[in-house]
Amino acid sequence: GESVGLHLPTLSVQEGDNSIINCAYSNSASDYFIWYKQESGKGPQFIIDIRSNMDKRQGQRVTVLLNKTVKHLSLQIAATQPGDSAVYFCAERGITGRRALTFGSGTRLQVQP
């Protein structure tokens, strides 16, 4: 079969529009979540994080929303720019057992000028 990477979900938006990238996480006991941005040839870059006792957190042009009821995380990017084009990963950390981050498979964001 073909690799997961070749079938990364892709979100294509126009420059200036808002982008929403979604992530379904797996562990209902996870207590900490992070969004990373990865550009070609570079390592994942931290964007924003949120603890499980919050449902929303805002940064510069970015907002993360957490819905623990349905185990859903989203990243909203306001006024998307060409420089936002990258692959975006969500990551979660459980509260028991292995405490390291578990990464999702990623979403590719393409910003059209």
Added chain:
Amino acid sequence: DAGVIQSPRHEVTEMGQEVTLRCKPISGHNSLFWYRQTMMRGLELLIYFNNNVPIDDSGMPEDRFSAKMPNASFSTLKIQPSEPRDSAVYFCASSKTGAGGNQPQHFGDGTRLSIL
């Protein structure tokens, strides 16, 4: 401020050879993580250290892989002998607290490893 520094950035070698990847974490960070990224499996944690001590190595694929952290500012990931299926991008990341703390991990730019 310097970020996580990895070397080499690219490595091409023949199967059977020993490969050593190096990482310098961010100063003051006491946790260090090694990841592997492939198209098929995405980002996978291999091992992480807290205060130079290996805490979880359950992600290390097999005995051919080993990692050390002799001091707070240096870590190595070694593959011996290397195989073509080890070809991937290997990332090192560091964070300020143990894996139990709410601090993000900061990544280096990776080593792209190709085993022929």
